[in-house]
Amino acid sequence: MSYCTAIQTMPEPRKSLHKKYHDHHYGFPIHDDNELLGRLIMEINQAGLSWETILKKEESFRKAYDDFNIQKIAAYTEQDRERLLQDAGIIRNKLKVNAAIENAKKIIELQKEHGSFEKWLEHHHPKTKPEWVKLFKKTFKFTGGEIVGEFLMSIGYLPGAHDEDCVVHQKIIATGPK
Template sequence: MNAKTLFTRQKRCHWCTNDELYIRYHDEEWGVPCHDDQTLFEFLVLEGAQAGLNWLTILKRREGYRNALAGFDVQKVARFDETDVERLLNDKGIIRNRLKINSGITNAKAFIKVQEEFGSFDAYIWQFVNHQPIINHWQTMKEVPVTTPESDAMSKDLKKRGFKYAGSTICYAYMQAMGMVNDHLVSCISYRACAKDFV
């Protein structure tokens, strides 16, 4: 049974389209608590790249970003220079936007400073939800917010530390993706899996 067949038989969040890449992302990653610094950096880059675009557009370029950004090795990205920026601007596998490319490098440097201060980016970023996922109980997509007091606080602090593309809306999308909040609808097949240790 392929993913498209499964899609028609199981209930998912309404934003998950009938695309195999989207289905896998929804079922296996979105809303699952993440504490791995490399993945946390990866999604910081990807969420920033998404600004003004559809998330599926970014998912389809995810491998392109991995190839272009040394597997999201934050130490290597932090050392990128103008030659690397020009290379990335000619890389069809990613979003070729100078501001977004530069922000990825800037954020890598800020990310490392956070790691040095807190021991890990994980220890820093999860403090905004008291190191435990917020389990929501949404019935419809209309109930799901685009910002919260937690994302506001995160955005304010990230910006203070020099992070770019760190507005509250981007921060909340990041929180959703990294499982800091469980915003699967209660009717979704992934809701209980993501909430099982907390409800």
């Protein structure tokens, strides 16, 4: 069952939570590097958990990770790592916390080389999912096939975020090609 269809069968308040993400974020291009890192952090944290758990904690993630500010996250100290591992509002997993910090550092390198994280993605587009997975595993921490696939679908780089007859799919097409 697709995400588009699954939302229709959900009871409230689950339906509203998912519908907001589905209708306004999922599959839409993101042009801000901080938000791209934020989406990557959320996708990494979803590993082994439900997307609903992550959606419920989105504001806590945003607060804990300084509104996904790449520069600030890349400069986190051991004290920041400990703070994050004690924060009940997010997923307290050492590997996932470390990945967020290390990936922010890597994005700074990519920004220096390509001008932005978004331009780095554009430079490599289009690729197949296996090609993207290989590239992400070589470049970032904690990025397996599902994480990479969902991240790229969620920002419009891979197809499949929406059914073709979904109204939101038509809205995304109208925003231009990716």
